[in-house]
Amino acid sequence: MQKLQLDTTRFEYIIQGALVGVLAGIVVSLFRLAIENLLAVVKIVYKAGVTKPWWLLALGVFYLLVWLINARLVKAEPNISGSGIPQVEGQLAGELELSWQKVLWRKWVGGILAIGSGLFLGREGPSIQLGANVGQAFGEIKQLKGASLRAMIAGGAAAGLSAAFNAPIAAALFVAEEVYHNFSPLVWTTALSAAVTANLVSLYFFGMTPVLHMAYNYSFPLVDYGYLILLGILLGVLGILYEKMTLAIPKVYQKLVPFPRNLHGIIPLVLVIPIGLKWPDIIGGGNALIVSLGQQVPATIVLLGLFVLRLVFSTISFGSGFPGGIFLPILTLGAVLGGFYGHLLADFHLLASSLIVNCIIYAMAGYFACICKAPFTAILLVTEMVGSIKHLMPLAVVALIAYCVVDLLHGRPIYEAMLSGLIADKGEIKIHGEFKDRLEIPVFVGSLLENKQVRDVKWPKEALLIAIRRGENELLPHGDTVIRGGDILVILTVHQRLAKVRQQINHIAKQM
Template sequence: MKFDTSRFIFIVKGLLVGAAVGIVVSLFRLLIEKFLVLINFLFMQAHNNSIYFIILAIIMLVSLIANSKFIKDEPNIKGSGIPQVEGQLAGELEMNWWSVLWRKWVGGILSIGIGLFLGREGPSIQLGAAVGQGIAERTNHRGSGRRILIAGGASAGLSAAFNAPIASTLFILEEVYHNFSPLVWTTSLAAAIAANFVSLNFFGLTPVLHMSYKLAFPIHYYIHLVLLGIFLGLLGYVYQYLTLNIDRFYKLFKFIPSNWLAIIPIILLFPLGYFLPDTLGGGNSLILEIGGNIPTVWLLLGIFLLRLLFSTLSYGSGLPGGIFLPILTIGATLGALYGVVAAHFGLLPDKYIVDCIIYAMAGYFACIGKAPFTAILLITEMVGSLHHLMPLAVVSLTAYTVVDLLRGRPIYEALLEKSLKRYTPHPDEFTDQLEIPVFAGSYLQDKQVRDITWPKECLLVAIQRGEKQTIPHGDTLIRSGDTLVIETGDAHRAEVARKIGHIANDISNWKN
């Protein structure tokens, strides 16, 4: 009997990548938490002794100077890092893994740890991808093998940050890599499990956002899930607009070099930390606090406006930090706000407000990231309960539909397009492969291979149908569910993927 060891070998490699990423990201997460505790302590002490303000000013200045230097030397560390990883996997840009890894790690701690409204999850994904790339290059992988290890590292990074290996794997496949081939998902899942195991040894078994709930949401109250989804979808579109257009605000400060723009949110951080120290950071503790002690309507409204404006301002400065956790925090606030208002008017019992908080986190992320499956699984793993699956699905789908009707786009894809500069591939070109799925309703569906005008830079070398791979001929019929294996030069990979995507969507003005 002859064994097929290709997947097994990549699963083993995924486990190795995941273990390495787990250590890197767990230390990253731990130091951010400790740093944030220190900053909170200093702000509290500043009420009694002004010397602590001087200490805070020195810390903030060090963070500003260090990050401005890091961003100038390595622009790819700006922001969450998820758009950069997505662009790298698509062949739109390339990164030096070591340059990104250490600067993102140090810069992320210095920007997220000082209390800005930034998340650790996006940077963790980029850190994981950098580790995966480094291991791939050290083991002489290139092309698809290299991308698989980068995707595995990215999955491991999110898993270590959130302790949610299933959702982390799905997020990379659904939102970042856009590829569900068995080799990709098995490697990514193995890496995510290994990273999660390492992270659990650092932080324990308690889910990141564990909340106690009293009862499952009754069927006769499901109309509230639809209304909550609509509410989240409308405000999710607002968040998308502000995040994608915050650069217009920063353009008002043309006299400040782009790598020094962080001075604006850092200055604003001083009064915020002095008067509201409990609100600092990405929002993990704030979510748990809201869930454990429901605030009043006016306080929730104030928290929402503060988180909405200052999180977009923090992210727009270009500092290493993400929007993943800030999105969940705003979602939790909106869920509490809806629940409190509904309870006030006697439309919903108080005991279901916590349920609304949980559902709203998923719905808000689903509509902004346009990744509803990831949102459902992520909140399920982070909260630690399977009792919410149906309500989570209703809220997520409703919110997603609202943003889709408003022509909102996946936030990370839109951020990538805004920041993308045309990447010039390395002159050492080599033959590479693409795997392109054929979805139901695609123009490619039920067409013979000869009926398609394929881009001249590529060659269709195989069609994957289930577990079987066949070599296509001119009369081979392409079916929905097939995966097309395309061979092309590494320099043309992104261009070929775009052209075939245009064909699949039957864009009439496509030109060969």
């Protein structure tokens, strides 16, 4: 009688992912807590500064310290600059190799100071990078390499987003859909277990209330779905505008600001002062603003002015190179746009005023979906953050329409575009040490690899096809094996050639 042998591989990855999630959850929850408390103090100072100018002097000294500290941190480790998501995506693709010892503490300190100072920056991108650093540290301590190490990095990234937003399902999906571009069973199970445990840690710190909780009890009428299509089109067009402005602003800084890149942060720190004095409640990433819109929607003209202000100053804040992301600012812009659109329809008696909150929520999903080109993540993220699953259909309609508009206008996923710029700036990345690594590439339906025999594909000379994963089965490929849509190709290559081999096979899939 044959003895039953248990395959514990996935179970081991799930346990390791859970441990990474706990550690990343603690790091990111403390990061989030520090930002919230610092931002609350800054808002108090702005409100008091109207009648007590010496408070503003203290704030000026604080901003000077924020600038000097971040300038030093960014100069020492440029990879802490900006969101952090492109860097993580580059790590997982084999394009970049980063040192968690250099990045982790600098990103944590610099992010707290930059985001907590009131700039229009989000905590979620930095949280993803912090989580990825924790996953990398865990993997390197356990002496993992290649695909195993990348699974821990992916798990940490999911844990970071989960702890920042209390959205574990969306966090795991975001890593698979947008960051790793791979639904490998080992990756998504690791990411999901890490996201769940990180969320548990975060709930201990911040409680059970959803991050962007809004009460919207009215279903959107089917007869008014045409307005949702128009909303999706509006979001798509303005999504292209946001993408072009955000990608162009670093070059504007380089041309107009006559001092080094790491010193550019002084510009937004000076510009945020009049904004904070006039409207202290709108500074920061925007989560408090989104919640306030759900409680009381301002007039249409106010919302239009708020959108323009946040669009311009979000790009200025991000373009400075300070540690801080665009994740939450994108959602905030979407919420403001949704409020403006819904209010405008209500003003002309085309829509009930009770449905304005619905428009705010749908627009958040749509704006994120089109800019990041991650519609599934957008739908689940907003659903988890708001705390209701009653309105998935209108969310999906707006997200899909906005996504299609950006795709027709040749918009790229913004984090992918940022990664391309990052790699171009850095040139060729030198990676020390040489070892064999596994690369998993999905075969999409419609790919030119679909229905081809293995022998008919001109594989890169640095690559060896060692397996084809089809559902739960793993096939040993032969020359006459037919590749099917939905397969995952398991490629063996040298670690240094990982990114190049991936690009070559993706090119073959499009050009055969």
